Amino acid sequence: MAVPEAFAGRLALPAVAAPLFLVSGPDLVVETCRAGVVGTFPALNQRDTPGLTGWLEEIAARLEPHPGAAPFGVNLIVHRSNQRLQADLAQVVAHRVPLVITSLGAVREVVEAVHGYGGLVFHDVINMRHAAKAAEAGVDGLIAVCAGAGGHAGTLSPFAFLPELRSMFSGTLLLGGGIGHGRQVAAARLLGADLAYIGTRFIATRESLASPDYKRMVLDARANDIVYTAAISGVKGNFLRQSLSAAGLNPERLAEQEALNLTEHEKRPWKNIWSAGQGVGAIDDLPGTEALCARLAAEYREAAGAL
Ligand SMILES: Cc1cc2nc3c(=O)[nH]c(=O)nc-3n(C[C@H](O)[C@H](O)[C@H](O)COP(=O)(O)O)c2cc1C
Secondary structure, eight states: OOOOGGGTTOOSSSEEEOOOTTTOOHHHHHHHHHTTSEEEEEGGGSSSHHHHHHHHHHHHHHHTTOTTSOOEEEEEEOSTTOTTHHHHHHHHHHTTOSEEEEESOOOHHHHHHHHTTTOEEEEEESSHHHHHHHHHHTOSEEEEEOBTOSBSOBOOOHHHHHHHHHHHOOSEEEEESSOOSHHHHHHHHHHTOSEEEEOGGGTTSTTSOSOHHHHHHHHHOOGGGEEEESTTTSSOEEEEHHHHHHTTOOGGGGGGOSOOOTTSGGGOBTTTBOBOOGGGGGOOOOOOHHHHHHHHHHHHHHHHHHO
8 A cells, every 4th residue: 555655644535636627627626735635637627738837826826825735636638639738748847746647548758757856647547458558657556447437437346446456556546436425435445545536526516617507417416317428528438317418418329329419519528418427426515625625534534433
């Protein structure tokens, strides 16, 4: 087990608030970090690289008066479709972002660039093949994105996936998928994860950039409302049934709807067709991020103590 040394004494809860496309921004990051949870955001949440630079400077400035705050991280999509990768990476390096979370590709050059200034790289994976590639590229942490997670989720049970990962990787292990209560963070640790990876729970916070309708849908939805499909973004992911219906799609027959016409204004993936994980079923409030993190930490301590 290995929580990075750079995190030592700075976490109130062994957890990372996962990067959420179009949902996480500086407010969510700053509040999570101040509350002792690693805050992150996708670089692509800013429309261009200068915008990313602006957010990096804002976050650093707002966290400066809080030297004991948890570190923050930026998510980079490492794929040829992301034409901003090199420019965004250069800004991440220039601002010495403490944690980089890579998705899709795990590439040695990115890892070396981040290690060059003492930063850490975690990479999210849904199977052993991707995990082996990432380990080979030299990442510091592997994030097991298990069944029922929000976004581009996997299908493996954490009970099966974590032990397999641990058998081949001695770095930091994170577990994502349906975690929204401190008891589940304790369970993740028991399973062998060093840190929990929490996404969907943070959609329903005051600081998230999700629209009020999206937040309301997360509060109303149950695990059965989550549809796992590749029809929306080309990669298998979890989406809210209610948002598929609202966009005029039939959630039961997505595979048959050849021309989904997702460029239409009201049918844009992530913007109008909303993602969430199966953990929505247990979310029924819209707290401030700081209060949510404090609650998770108290629940975690209680669960760990009970064990
Ligand atoms: C709305 C939404 C947007 C997401 N966007 C991204 C993203 O841009 N990059 C990424 O690596 N993961 C993204 N994810 C996945 C999360 O980072 C994380 O793996 C997942 O939310 C964890 O599972 P949970 O939602 O059940 O807590 C997204 C998830 C959601 C729900």
